[in-house]
Amino acid sequence: MEIISNRSNPKIKELRLLKQSKIRRQTGLCLVEGIWHFIEAVEAWRRGGYATLVSVFYSPQLLTSELARKIIDEVQQQGVNCYPITAELFSSVAEKEHPQGVIAVVRPKTILLEDLNANQQDWLVGLVEPQDPGNVGSILRTMDAVGAKGLLLIDGGVEAFHPEVIRASMGAVFWIPVVRTAFQELINWAAMNNYWIYGSSSHGRKEIKSMITYQKPCILLLGSERQGLSQPQRSACHELIYLPMQGRISSLNLAVAAGVMLYDMLAKFSQENNQE
Amino acid sequence: MEIISNRSNPKIKELRLLKQSKIRRQTGLCLVEGIWHFIEAVEAWRRGGYATLVSVFYSPQLLTSELARKIIDEVQQQGVNCYPITAELFSSVAEKEHPQGVIAVVRPKTILLEDLNANQQDWLVGLVEPQDPGNVGSILRTMDAVGAKGLLLIDGGVEAFHPEVIRASMGAVFWIPVVRTAFQELINWAAMNNYWIYGSSSHGRKEIKSMITYQKPCILLLGSERQGLSQPQRSACHELIYLPMQGRISSLNLAVAAGVMLYDMLAKFSQENNQE
Numbered sequence: 001m002e003i004i005s006n007r008s009n010p011k012i013k014e015l016r017l018l019k020q021s022k023i024r025r026q027t028g029l030c031l032v033e034g035i036w037h038f039i040e041a042v043e044a045w046r047r048g049g050y051a052t053l054v055s056v057f058y059s060p061q062l063l064t065s066e067l068a069r070k071i072i073d074e075v076q077q078q079g080v081n082c083y084p085i086t087a088e089l090f091s092s093v094a095e096k097e098h099p100q101g102v103i104a105v106v107r108p109k110t111i112l113l114e115d116l117n118a119n120q121q122d123w124l125v126g127l128v129e130p131q132d133p134g135n136v137g138s139i140l141r142t143m144d145a146v147g148a149k150g151l152l153l154i155d156g157g158v159e160a161f162h163p164e165v166i167r168a169s170m171g172a173v174f175w176i177p178v179v180r181t182a183f184q185e186l187i188n189w190a191a192m193n194n195y196w197i198y199g200s201s202s203h204g205r206k207e208i209k210s211m212i213t214y215q216k217p218c219i220l221l222l223g224s225e226r227q228g229l230s231q232p233q234r235s236a237c238h239e240l241i242y243l244p245m246q247g248r249i250s251s252l253n254l255a256v257a258a259g260v261m262l263y264d265m266l267a268k269f270s271q272e273n274n275q276e
Numbered sequence: 277m278e279i280i281s282n283r284s285n286p287k288i289k290e291l292r293l294l295k296q297s298k299i300r301r302q303t304g305l306c307l308v309e310g311i312w313h314f315i316e317a318v319e320a321w322r323r324g325g326y327a328t329l330v331s332v333f334y335s336p337q338l339l340t341s342e343l344a345r346k347i348i349d350e351v352q353q354q355g356v357n358c359y360p361i362t363a364e365l366f367s368s369v370a371e372k373e374h375p376q377g378v379i380a381v382v383r384p385k386t387i388l389l390e391d392l393n394a395n396q397q398d399w400l401v402g403l404v405e406p407q408d409p410g411n412v413g414s415i416l417r418t419m420d421a422v423g424a425k426g427l428l429l430i431d432g433g434v435e436a437f438h439p440e441v442i443r444a445s446m447g448a449v450f451w452i453p454v455v456r457t458a459f460q461e462l463i464n465w466a467a468m469n470n471y472w473i474y475g476s477s478s479h480g481r482k483e484i485k486s487m488i489t490y491q492k493p494c495i496l497l498l499g500s501e502r503q504g505l506s507q508p509q510r511s512a513c514h515e516l517i518y519l520p521m522q523g524r525i526s527s528l529n530l531a532v533a534a535g536v537m538l539y540d541m542l543a544k545f546s547q548e549n550n551q552e
Contacts, residue, residue, distance in 0.1 A: 040524075134410065138528075138529040138531075138532055141525055141528060141529055141532075142528055142529070142532050143523075144522075144523030144524055144525050145519070145520070145521045145522060145523050145525065145528055146520075146522060146523075147522040147523065168529070170525045171524070171525070172523065172524070172525060175523075175524060208539075208543075209543050209546070243421070243539065244421070244422075244542065245421045246420075246421060246422060246423040247419075247420030247421050247422075247423065247448065247451075248316075248420055248447070248448070248451060249417055249420050249421065249446045249447070249448060252414075252417060252418055252421055252535065253414040253417055253418070253444070253531060253535075255414075255529060255531065255532055256414055256417075256418050256531055256532055256534075256535035257535075258532075259528065259529075259532035259533075259535050259536050260535050260536055260539045263484075263519065263536045263540075264539075266520065267484075267485050270485075
């Protein structure tokens with residue numbers, strides 16, 4: 001196959017357009033850059049994760065990983081379009097300063113609330129209007145570690161497949177169902193499916209250490225970086241938990257707060273399992 | 277005072293140079309941008325924090341905060357040089373897209389290991405070669421929340437007063453002593469001062485939930501984002517603790533891992549206090 005070197009090649013133009021959030025939303029596609037994330041996306045596609053591999057762009061000169069090259073051969077045989085491009089063109093397209101030579105176009109699976117099941121997805125995290133893709137990615141990474149089963153992105157905020165979410169999640173975004181929903185819709189659905197909603201809020205009445213156990217199915221709900229949960233959002237929670245804050249600053253980084261809460265839940269779920 | 281509008285004004289040149297890490301290191305100065313962080317830096321300077329206010333640049337047109345304007349008047353009367361500059365010039369210097377109209381030049385206090393005291397700074401966090409200033413800032417923010425008493429930056433890594441550390445710390449960097457040190461020097465000092473070193477490592481033998489209590493004075497030691505603690509670094513710890521990881525990814529984001537550990541320590545220190 002001929003190596004693409006022309007910046008105005010239509011495939012390269014399409015690739016470049018996917019750097020825009022608007023185009024990602026319109027097409028339902030996203031970009032996955034780097035060897036690790038490419039391999040995770042292919043794994044997810046093959047083994048029932050939440051991504052479909054659409055096409056691959058690679059620079060034979062830059063891509064030194066034997067494993068990545070082998071995977072490109074395999075997916076090509078499975079019918080995925082794989083385009084070799086020159087190192088120079090690749091570097092002009094890549095986000096990374098020292099690109100590893102592979103970018104995949106991936107179609108994340110669209111998941112709706114109705115696709116979730118209170119028996120299987122019995123532990124969810126809900127983020128209201130999160131603004132920082134690094135936070136959303138870190139939270140997905142923590143959810144992978146503790147075994148939480150789904151992420152709800154509520155009332156907008158960052159896209160789930162923003163390049164920085166993919167990067168910070170270490171690929172967990174391909175393995176954890178992510179649902180976009182509106183707050184009231186979520187609350188109705190949660191009530192119908194008997195989810196217990198734990199809100200994280202500095203206005204909470206229960207300090208985290210007083211939580212003896214958590215019930216399932218449940219949702220851990222966190223507000224945006226700037227505002228936390230609003231009063232109406234707090235009233236929709238069954239319990240409001242706060243973390244002790246002894247210093248000058250009134251809140252934690254969102255991903256840190258979620259991490260502390262999720263590990264507390266994990267510890268207390270496990271205790272319960274041990275007692276059964 | 278005349279409003280500076282000229283890009284080649286020597287004061288503006290100096291200000292711009294401080295965007296370079298090399299110049300910050302040479303001069304021992306750093307930049308603090310935005311109203312919140314400016315006020316925190318002034319507070320720290322006034323009330324025994326770890327920052328001295330050197331000079332202030334502000335745009336009378338952009339700076340709408342009454343409080344910030346009042347503080348600028350006060351510090352000017354105390355002898356701090358405050359330079360009004362045009363909105364256009366300010367925007368060309370500011371990092372933020374929508375600048376709030378104030379940047380301060382601040383001299384962080386240099387703190388050495390010898391300045392720390394095992395009675396007062398009885399709970400430290402040590403980071404070996406951290407690479408991400410956002411992580412270091414978030415960890416300082418968590419340290420403020422739990423009441424940890426000092427940060428050790430070991431064997432290089434990001435500067436403590438990188439603009440992104442200041443931002444992510446929400447100003448906590450002005451209130452918590454930060455010491456740069458080398459690993460072996462730290463270990464010797466810790467031994468002499470009877471610090472107990474808790475290492476966070478996936479190679480740890482103790483799962484966090486088996487930790488009944490933590491002793492003081494102590495240091496929570498974490499490795500770099502990429503590598504964690506090396507084998508020799510792990511052997512220098514008195515106890516190695518791990519967080520359960522149930523998913524595909526073998527580690528957490530550094531700030532999340534530190535947050536979970538620090539809140540566990542806080543909970544178990546408090547229990548001990550209650551029992552006394």
